[in-house]
Amino acid sequence: MSNGTKTYEFKPALLxxxxxxxxxxxxxxxxxxxxxxxxxxxxxxxxxxxxxxxAREYKFRRLDIGYGDDKQMRIHLTSTLSANANNDNDxxxxxxxxxxxxxxxxxxxxxxxxxxxxxxxxNWIYFTIGTLTLLSAVGILLGxxxxxxxxxxxxxxLVPITLMxxxxxxxxxxxxxxxxxxxxxxxxxxxxxxxxxxxxxxxD
Numbered sequence: 001m002s003n004g005t006k007t008y009e010f011k012p013a014l015l016x017x018x019x020x021x022x023x024x025x026x027x028x029x030x031x032x033x034x035x036x037x038x039x040x041x042x043x044x045x046x047x048x049x050x051x052x053x054x055a056r057e058y059k060f061r062r063l064d065i066g067y068g069d070d071k072q073m074r075i076h077l078t079s080t081l082s083a084n085a086n087n088d089n090d091x092x093x094x095x096x097x098x099x100x101x102x103x104x105x106x107x108x109x110x111x112x113x114x115x116x117x118x119x120x121x122x123n124w125i126y127f128t129i130g131t132l133t134l135l136s137a138v139g140i141l142l143g144x145x146x147x148x149x150x151x152x153x154x155x156x157x158l159v160p161i162t163l164m165x166x167x168x169x170x171x172x173x174x175x176x177x178x179x180x181x182x183x184x185x186x187x188x189x190x191x192x193x194x195x196x197x198x199x200x201x202x203x204d
Contacts, residue, residue, distance in 0.1 A: 006100050010093040013078040021075070023100045025108070028065070030073065040067045042104060048114040050098075050189070051122075057081055061091075063098060084199045095197045102190040114189045117181030130171030137165035 008021045022029040030038040047066035052059055062076035077094040085092045105112060118126075141161050144154055184192070 008093050008097040008100070010077065010090040010097075012076050012090075021097055023097070023104065025104055028073065028101060038073060040065055040073050042108045044068055045105075045109060045112060048105075048112060048189075049119070050114055050116055050192075051118045053118065054081060059083070061094065063101070085197045086199050092197075095193060098193045099190070099197060102186060102193050106186040106190050110186055113183040113185055115181050115183050116192075118175075120177055123175045123177035126175035127172055127177050130168045130173075130175060133168030133171065134165050135168075137161050137168060140164075 004024055006023045008023070009018050011018050017033065020031040022031075026043075027039055027041045029040075032038060044067040045065055046068075047064075049064040049066075050062070051064075052061040054060075057080055058078055059081050060076070060078050062074055065073040065075070067073065075094070075097065077091060079088055079091050083091050085095050117123075141157070144157060
């Protein structure tokens, strides 16, 4: 690599191989498993999206870079919920890469905006899962009532069924696929990444 190239390496997940990225003032390069390279020039970029999603004890973070003719480079990392840039080396390297990319974008492509949040398709999937969970809880409770179970058994089942219904409602509330996700400019994206680097690990 030539002078001025910054190199970042991290494992996107515990059992995944280490990914190597090389960033210059003009492009991002990913070394692929088969020995080839994926190269995205900054002047090719057509869209950007940053999303993080929590599921159980894990958080999934990714930057989707659209370029060329419907092509996409996805920079992603999965870590525990407790991980941040201060206690996780892979996450620290991931944020360093995002900071370098955001810095170069703020110099070369101030015309771009970055969408913050999941895609409508993913949000509709989450909303569907939440709705089915909520309806299942209501159906279980109604079925138990109509089947004539004792009042004691019905009352004993209220806590788990209420938790199930609450979980489904929470998923629906968080997804809200009909809401348009915000867009920020490259300068504010750089500030957001700097917040991540200081230990703030969420877009909330």
